[in-house]
Amino acid sequence: MKxxxxxxxxxxxLSSITIFAQSxxxxxxxxxxxxxxxITSEIFEDAxxxxxxxxxxxxGPCIKEMPDLAQLNKNNENKGFQIIGIVIDAVNxxxxxxxxxxxxxxxxxxxxxxxxxxxxxxxxxxxGILQNVFAVPTTIFVDKNGNQVGEIYTGSRSLAEWQKIVDxxxx
Numbered sequence: 007m008k009x010x011x012x013x014x015x016x017x018x019x020l021s022s023i024t025i026f027a028q029s030x031x032x033x034x035x036x037x038x039x040x041x042x043x044x045i046t047s048e049i050f051e052d053a054x055x056x057x058x059x060x061x062x063x064x065x066g067p068c069i070k071e072m073p074d075l076a077q078l079n080k081n082n083e084n085k086g087f088q089i090i091g092i093v094i095d096a097v098n099x100x101x102x103x104x105x106x107x108x109x110x111x112x113x114x115x116x117x118x119x120x121x122x123x124x125x126x127x128x129x130x131x132x133x134g135i136l137q138n139v140f141a142v143p144t145t146i147f148v149d150k151n152g153n154q155v156g157e158i159y160t161g162s163r164s165l166a167e168w169q170k171i172v173d174x175x176x177x
Contacts (some may be wrong), residue, residue, distance in 0.1 A: 033058070033135055033152045037128035040093060040108045040115070045125055050152045054086035055176055057168075060136065060144045062095045063110045067162040068143045072118035074165035078172065079122050085176055091115075091124035092131065094142055101132050147175055 034047045050056050059075060061068035079089040093111045098104045103126050115124055127136055135146065145159040156175050163171070 031135065031154060033131075033146075033148055033154070035125070035128050035130045035134075037125050037131065038103070040096065040111045040124045040126060045123060047152045049088075049090065049123070050148055051150050053088040054150055055088075055155070055172070056148050056150075057087070057089045057172070058092060058146045058148060059089060060092045060094055060139055060142055060146070062142045063093065063107055063114060064095060065142045069114055069118060071143065071162035071164075072114070072120035074163075074168065076118065076120045076122070077165055078168050081169070082172055082176070087172060087176060089122045091120065091122060092127055092136070093124050094127065094136060094139065096126040097132070101127075101129055 033050075036044070036046045039045050057075075057078075059068075061072075063069075075089055075091075079087070093107070096104055096107045096111055108126060111124060115121065125131070141160050143160075143162055146154055147156045149155050156171075159171070
């Protein structure tokens with residue numbers, strides 16, 4: 007019975023991810039970063055390709071890959087590429103910013119050198135792309151208009167693996 011339940015749960019989760027991946031939704035938001043700076047989806051206009059890395063302060067694999075993401079960002083900044091993080095647990099159960107979690111996120115960013123922008127999700131993100139995120143890290147790529155390109159990646163990757171993916175999307 008337990009195996010059937012787990013199998014059904016996996017099918018539902020994968021179906022949701024597949025539906026999300028096929029929808030190629032345009033990502034729009036107006037939020038703040040962990041330093042309380044206003045950030046909107048217009049930030050996508052700053053690069054041809056943006057990697058959105060959705061992570062949590064509780065997630066070991068998320069934190070472990072952050073130095074590689076920082077290096078990936080630096081290695082590709084002259085190619086029209088940028089990385090933006092979304093700290094999925096920087097809001098409380100009511101969807102409001104959680105200052106304690108933002109402090110934890112700031113410490114992690116400083117320790118890992120991942121000095122790119124890290125967004126605190128707003129209601130558009132929480133009710134949009136984030137409602138379909140079942141695991142972290144989850145990574146989505148978007149074009150300069152905020153439209154998803156490529157597939158959704160769940161799980162962490164090495165610098166070399168991410169570079170290969172970025173190279174395939176920057177043509």
